[in-house]
Amino acid sequence: MEFRKKTIRDVEVAGKVVLVRVDYNVPMKDGRVAEDMRIRASLPTLNYLMENGAKKIILISHLGRPDGEVKPEFSLGPVAGQLASLLPEKNVDFVDETVGDKVKEAVENMPEGGILMLENLRFSPAEEEDSDEFAHQIVDATGAELFVQDGFAVIHRAHASTDAIAKILPAVAGFLVEKEVSSLEGAINDPEHPLLVIIGGAKVEDKAPMIEKFLPIADMIAVGGKIAADGYKTTDEKVYVAEDFIENEEGAKLDIGENSAARIVEMIHDAKTIVWNGTLGMVEDERYAQSSLAIATAIGMADAMTIVGGGDTTGFVESVLKEEPHLTFSLVSTGGGASLELLSGKELPGLEVLRNR
Numbered sequence: 001m002e003f004r005k006k007t008i009r010d011v012e013v014a015g016k017v018v019l020v021r022v023d024y025n026v027p028m029k030d031g032r033v034a035e036d037m038r039i040r041a042s043l044p045t046l047n048y049l050m051e052n053g054a055k056k057i058i059l060i061s062h063l064g065r066p067d068g069e070v071k072p073e074f075s076l077g078p079v080a081g082q083l084a085s086l087l088p089e090k091n092v093d094f095v096d097e098t099v100g101d102k103v104k105e106a107v108e109n110m111p112e113g114g115i116l117m118l119e120n121l122r123f124s125p126a127e128e129e130d131s132d133e134f135a136h137q138i139v140d141a142t143g144a145e146l147f148v149q150d151g152f153a154v155i156h157r158a159h160a161s162t163d164a165i166a167k168i169l170p171a172v173a174g175f176l177v178e179k180e181v182s183s184l185e186g187a188i189n190d191p192e193h194p195l196l197v198i199i200g201g202a203k204v205e206d207k208a209p210m211i212e213k214f215l216p217i218a219d220m221i222a223v224g225g226k227i228a229a230d231g232y233k234t235t236d237e238k239v240y241v242a243e244d245f246i247e248n249e250e251g252a253k254l255d256i257g258e259n260s261a262a263r264i265v266e267m268i269h270d271a272k273t274i275v276w277n278g279t280l281g282m283v284e285d286e287r288y289a290q291s292s293l294a295i296a297t298a299i300g301m302a303d304a305m306t307i308v309g310g311g312d313t314t315g316f317v318e319s320v321l322k323e324e325p326h327l328t329f330s331l332v333s334t335g336g337g338a339s340l341e342l343l344s345g346k347e348l349p350g351l352e353v354l355r356n357r
Contacts, residue, residue, distance in 0.1 A: 002182075003173070003178045003181060003182045003357075004356060004357060005172070005173050005177075005178075005181075005351065005354040005355065005356060005357065006172040006173065006354065006355040006356065006357055007172055007173045007174070007175070007178050008045065008048060008049065008052075008148055008172055008173070008174060008175070010172060010357070011146065011170065011172055013048075013049055013052050013053065013054045013146065014052060014053030014054070014055075015053060015054075015055050016054055016055055016145045016146050017054075017055055017056045017058065017107070017142065017143050017144050017145050017146075018049055018054045018055075018056070018057050018058070018144065018145070018146045018147075018148055019058045019060065019138070019139070019142055019144035019146070019147050019148070019165070019169065020042075020045065020046070020049070020057060020058065020059050020060070020147075020148045020150055020174065021060050021061070021147070021148070021149050021150060021151045021154070021161050021162060021165070021350075022038075022039075022042045022059050022060070022061050022150055022151050023038055023042075023061060023150075023151035023152065023153040023154050023334060023335070024038055024039055024042075024059075024061040024063060024076065024079045024083075025038065025061065025062055025063050025064065025153065025154075026038050026039060026063070026079060026082075027315075028063075028064075028073075028078070031073075031078055032078055032082075033078060033079060033082040035315070035318065036082050036086070037314075037318055037332075037334065038153070038334050039079065039082055039083055039086060040086065041176050041334050042150055042174070042176060043086065043087075044175045044176070045148065045150045045174035045175045045176060046087070046115065048175065049148075050090065050113055050115075053113075054113070055112055055113070056107060056110050056112065056113075056114060056116070057114070057115045057116070058107065058115075058116050058117075058118065058142045058144060059083075059115060059116065059117040059118065060098070060117075060118050060121055060138065060161050061076060061079070061117070061120070061121065061151065062120055062121045062122040062127065062154070062161075063075070063076050063079065063120050063122075064120075064122075065122070066120060066122050066123055067122075067125075068122065068123070068124060068125030068127075068128070069123065070123045071123070074120050074122075074123070075096065075119065075120060076094065076117055076118075076119055076120050077094050077096065077119075079117070080092060080093070080094035080117040081094075083115070083117065087115070090113075090114070090115060091110075091111050091113070091114035091115065092114070092115045092116075092117070093106065093110065093114065093115070093116050093117070094116070094117045094119075095116060095117075095118060095119065096119045097118070097119055098118045098119050098120075098121060098123065098124060098138060098141075099124075099134070099137035099138055099140075099141045100137070100141055101141075103118060103141035103142060104140075104141045104142075104143075107141070107142050107143060118138075118142075121159075121160070121161050126160060127159050127160050127161060128157075128159050128160075129159075129160070130158050130159050130160050130163050130164050131160050131164065132160075132164050132167075134160045134164070135160045135161075135164035135165040135167075135168055136168060138160070138161075138165065139165065139168050139169060144169060145169070145170075146169060146170055146172070147165050147166055147168075147169040147170065147171040147172070148171075148172060148173070148174045149162065149166065149171060149172070149173055149174065149177055149350055149351075149354055150173070150174025150175070150176045150177055151176075151177075151350075152176055152177045152180040152181070152333070152334055152335040152338055152339075153334050153335035153336065153337070153338050154335075154338070154350060155177065155335070155338055155348045155349070155350030155351045156335075156337050156338040156341045156342075156346070156348045156349070156350070157349065157350065158349040158350070159350075162349065162350030162353075163349050163350060163353055166350070166353040166354060167353065170355065171353060171354050171355060172354060172355055173351075173354055176334065177351070179331065180331065180333055180334065180335060180338075180339070181342065181351060183305075183307055183330065183331040183333075184307065184309070184331075184333070184339055184342050184343055185342070186305075187273060187275050187305070187307055187343070188213065188214075188217065188343065188345075191217065191272075191273040191305070192272040192273050192304075192305060193219055193272060193273070194219035194220065194270055194271050194272055194273075195214075195217060195218045195219050195220070195271065195272070195273045195274075195275075196218065196219065196220045196221075196222065196267050196268065196270075196271035196273070196274045196275070197210075197211075197214045197218045197220070197221045197222070197274075197275045197276075197277075198221075198222045198224070198264060198274070198275070198276040198277070198278075198280075198295065199211060199221065199222070199223050199224070199225070199227065199277055199278050200223075200224045200225030200226075200227065200228075200276075200277070200278030200279050200280040200281075200292075200313070201225045201226065201227060201277070201278030201279065201310065201312070201313075202225065202226040202227070202278075203226075203227075204227045204230065204232055206340060207227060207277070207278060207340075209344035209345065209346075210277065210340060210343050210344045211223070211234075211239070213343065213344050213345045214275075214343075215236060215238070215239075218238065219238065219271075220238055220240065220267050220270075220271070221236075221238060221239045221240070222239075222240045222242075222263075222264045222267055223239060223240065223241045223242065224242040224256045224260065224264070224278075224280035224281075224291065225256075225278050225279060225280050225281065226253075227278075228241050228242040228245075228256060228260075229242075229245055229253035229254075229256075240263065240264070240267070242256035242257070242260035242264075242280070243257075243259065243260050244256065244257030244258070244259045244260050245257050245260075246281070246287075246288060246290075246291075248288075254281055254282045254285070254287075254288040255280065255281030255282065255287075255288035255289070255290060255291050255292075256280050256281060256291045257291075258291075260291070261280070261290070261291035261294050261295065262294075264280075264291075264295055265294060265295065265298045268295070268298040268299055268302055268304075269298070269302070271302065271304050272303075272304045272305065273304060273305045273306075273307075274299055274302060274304050274305070274306045274307065275307045275309070275343065276295065276299060276306075276307070276308050276309070276310075276313060277308075277309045277310040277313060277339065277340060277343065278310050278312070278313055279292045279310075279312050279313050279316055280292045280295060283312065283316045289316070292316055293320065296316065296317055296320045296327070297320070297324065297327065299327075299329065300317075300320070300321075300324070300326075300327025300328060300329060301327060305330050306328075306329045306330045306331070307329075307330060307331045307333065308329055308331065308332045308333060309331075309333040309335070309336070309339035309340065309343065310333075310336050310339065310340060311336030311337075312336075314332055314333055314334065314336065317329065317332050318332065
């Protein structure tokens, strides 16, 4: 499906200072990056900018929830180090400020074609307040001439780095945002049939809008996870709700059972487009991850357009791919809330503010 916003292909990047909003909100352990999927997902955009002569590339992101305070455990310094290891032949630097003279000096000292990562945006409460002043301070300190939105996981938020900055500078999408939005909108607006939607997770209030959005267009909808365990009801014949469950010693239903999993796997075999959002059991305990593993394996081997979304689901699939790298997925979305909101038919502020084609 054609992407409706301008991308970095549609503008001149040569000789320009480019400000890129990435999403490097990655899992950390003992001060190190534990999983770098989101960093790797940004590389096509960064490589394009470098290969096409961008003068300087400034990266902005958040990490964790520091609640507007400077908290060293949420510093992006280690993340910059991980990016540098993925781009060993490039100059990648870090500055522990987001605005002000220290940033301005760091930008001035950058070599042409280099990359500079600024400190955690959310160390300032102005980020989540969508502050115009904060956005202007970032632009002034960096000397940016072009804004590239490539943080898909945050474009459902109206923050300074997703909304206000895009109103100051010419604003276009990076390749990750283009890929994610095109794939997800294509699943809604122009899917190849049969279309199967698999929905799990814990909160029916989060997933009900997605079910309603897909009811008119999906051929099959399978509901598992805690939603099914809590007794989700529907009268629509195209919706299958898991019927058997695996319980713990206290009788809590923590995974769907073998019969329900087998039924969903059969649906996968028949589908040409598959959208999966929400794990089907409590996957952090491998005893209750078996149905999700069976579904992930079947989707990864399917001859279909396959889209995986949702934070827990994405993380689970990434862990499966480490053990079974032969599995393939068309899109493993980096955005949990963003993908859910897009699939539920909601507008994404950080997308709508970008320039139209």
